[in-house]
Amino acid sequence: MALLSSTANSHKERYSLLWRWHIDAPLLLGIIALMCFSLLAVYSAGGESIGLVKRQAVRFAAGLVVMFVLAQFEPRTFRQWAPALYAVGVLFLIAVLLFGETSKGAQRWIDIGIRFQPSEIMKLAVPLMVAWYFAEKALPPTFLQTVGSLVLVFTPVVLIMLQPDLGTSLLIGASGLFVVFFAGIRWRYILGAILLAGVLIPIMWFFVMHDYQKGRVLTFLNPERDPLGAGYHIIQSQIAIGSGGIYGKGWLNGTQSQLEFLPERHTDFIFAVIGEEFGLVGIVLLLALYAFVIVRGIYISLQGQETFSRLLGAALILTFFIYIFVNIGMVSGLLPVVGLPLPLISYGGTSIVTLMAAFGILMSIQTHRRLHST
């Protein structure tokens, strides 16, 4: 923001200044608008705690710095890093399974000076790796090439699933599959995969999923099954959203959130707070902001001059959308409860940094176009 205010008068000049700093102004604008939305919502959901808002603002600032730094690199650099990052990530995942710290029945953390979740690396490493894999190949890929890409995708997915963290593994799998999709995988393979999933899901249910995960799904299908237990989240968040109506109860006036009927209200369930306090109007505005960012992301990818950039950019932005969809779907009762933040809005740590890194990559794709041509 300091960047914006310190620029010169002319629109053209400002644009060119941001351009020189490898920043895509429309994308940045969308991101900052979402961040402002987040700060408002966190302030209300956190019981009007200014401390919470400050910490969130600090995270956003850190995220912007990460984005800014990454935007300075050329896409080529990311391509060079991709295999190494991927390999390190897979090694960490194996290490987590062997030595990881257990929290809430799952091994997700590893301590190497700082505690972090290796799965967070994979959110970027998987699309990077698959895009790297397809970068020099003639597309659409052959059958064998497709199988090869799927091995790259599913190795980390299975490792994360073993932690066990089903939600994250599926989303990381999705980000990798999006690259495969944009690489032009044949439709008949896609149809075949959907059929296969229809067979695999019952198998997963009986042999892979843990009881708490099954519980979540069952509760999602019928929240009244356990109105004070697992169903409580879903029921209360739907009450919050529904009671918001068209115009909402007003900022800081959401009774569901202010009186703490709504659980996890400043993290995973923050969407319910927005729905309650800003109503359908607020939700449409939020989704419009998201849509703007997504369309801009796709546009940037289309402008991409290398296969690697295009596949990576499109996959990252589609993953961004999937996070939004899963979170909102979960909070509004369309999908089972999975612990997943609402991108750029929820209060939370590492996910913001990862997300902003992805936007940094997109900006790099956009702004290094003319300087580098194939």
Add this chain to the structure above:
Amino acid sequence: MYKRQAIKDVGRETSMFFARCIVALFIVFILMVVLISRQFKLQVLDYQKYQTQSENNRISIQSVAPVRGLIYDRDGKLLAQNRSIFTLEITPEQTRDLPKLVQELRNVLTISDEQVLKFLEQIKFRPKFNSYVLKSNLTEEEVAKFSVVQHMYPGASLEARLERYYPYKGDLVHVLGRMGAINVEELEAMDEETRLRYAATSKIGKLGLERYYESILHGEVGSQRVETDVRGRIIRVLERDEPVAGMDIHLHLDLGLQRKATELMKEVGARGAIVAIEPATGGVLAMVSQPGYDPNLFTGGISGEEYRKLLTPERPLYNRAVQGTYSPASTIKPHLAWLGLKEGVITPETKIRDPGWFSLPNNDRRYRDWKRWGHAPYMDVVDSIIESCDTFFYDLAVRIGIDRIHEGMLQFGFGQKTGIDMEEEKIGILPSREWKRTARKEPWYNGDTVNIGIGQGYWTVTPLQLANATAVIANDGIRYQLQLVRKFVEGNIHEQNVPVMAYHQIEIGDGRWLDLVKESMRDVVTGAKGTARTAFQGAEYIAAGKTGTAQVKSLGEEEEYDAETLAEKFHDNALFIGYAPYENPKIAIAVVMENAGGGGSNAAPIARKLMDYYLIEQYLIEQHQESEQTTETEVVNNGSAQ
């Protein structure tokens, strides 16, 4: 394997990527539409439903208990008050796991198994949205300890409640009764409307006046609409419908006299009862049953251990004044004498031979006089009352006959309720042929009548009836309904007096006969041969009375004594009835002391001291007190129990 290196076709790749992006955008668009339709369904189509659920989450209606009416004595001294205490309460609706919560609370505060059981019984059939007491009367230390950790136990809260307190403890327990938690039976007995009135009430009158006047003392429940957070804490009160406090009640009872009577009984360690009434109104001035107990123990829920302590052979829980049935012994001789005169079976001049015993014609059985060799060769009715001659009254009873005795004694209020405002009242037995036929499946024998003449045999009375029958004589034959409560006062403004009710005017016949009986009773106290002359020596007023000494032949069905007290239980019961002043009676008293010995030497002195107190001493004490001016108790009567 044959390997072909495909050549990158940039143009084809670009158009394919473009197509895929369009597909992706289309999918994003569809899913966005899905999300928005979902929100539309929630926020527009189902808005009413969720709006209502949100309001239900947030707003709850709570009942507010009314303040219980207070009880005062005739001079406005406070006998039953409400004091503020701290209780630990649980609202079942706001708990996730009730048994677990109770268990956790027990780690913080000492809560007995018994308190837990009582709590569980209480909540069984009652609304889940009200809070119920788990532990009452928390000490300051406990309050501080719990306040710190309260947030960890949603559904549990500290509440300041008003609780009944009796400053004079055991002295009035058999008049006021006691309070206790509403139990399942009481709850089931309530109709729907009453249940609503008691929605916020946890205690109910169990005995005595608290029970009899429960509906008047209780008041009307209020309600409030409150906004609560997820833990049930009240954020603010949106609307409040104030409860209406129960009416205060004022008694005829004289606190000083009551305490004096209690004290006198305690001094001699007596078990028994004293009833004092105001002859002109039927108002009860004092009603003591000894031993008593502290009713405050019951208010917060008595522990099993403490309760067992009360189950002694002395039976403090038993209200002897209204439930105790005793042989009246010689105390009913004046009444029988009057009946004999009225029925014309004797005249004041009638004399009968007194060899120290009486026997029925054609029967060898001798009914002994308490004076082995007789009082005098010939006795008339007046001397027989003064000296309490048994022989005369054996003879008189036979002359009158059981049917006329039954009829006549009913007029004095025997064999029926006095109408006092106590549910526990018993009626004793006023025997008749019919009674014996139904109760004992036996015909009435003449020998049964003989014993009735000296108030023994089947005849039993309550101390209350005895005092009442005494007042009838003092009132020249007018019998009033006995009343503890004199008036009701609503909010210190509206007063409602309880009317003085004359039940009955007995058929006096010739007024001289009642006068003759009264004169005889005066001479019992003042005459040279009077059985109570010693007790009333030097009295500053003229009293009238009659002693009684009852042989304890058999015990009531309910009574059980230890082997240790077995010998004592055969001691005579001491009785005395009397009134004073003779010319203008202000107090009528009946004293019954179990196994205390002779009535003249044991019961009469107590009656004397009470009359002294009531007629003379209390005025002296009052004058003394007026100069010192002390406030006795503090009234807690503001705000409402929450």
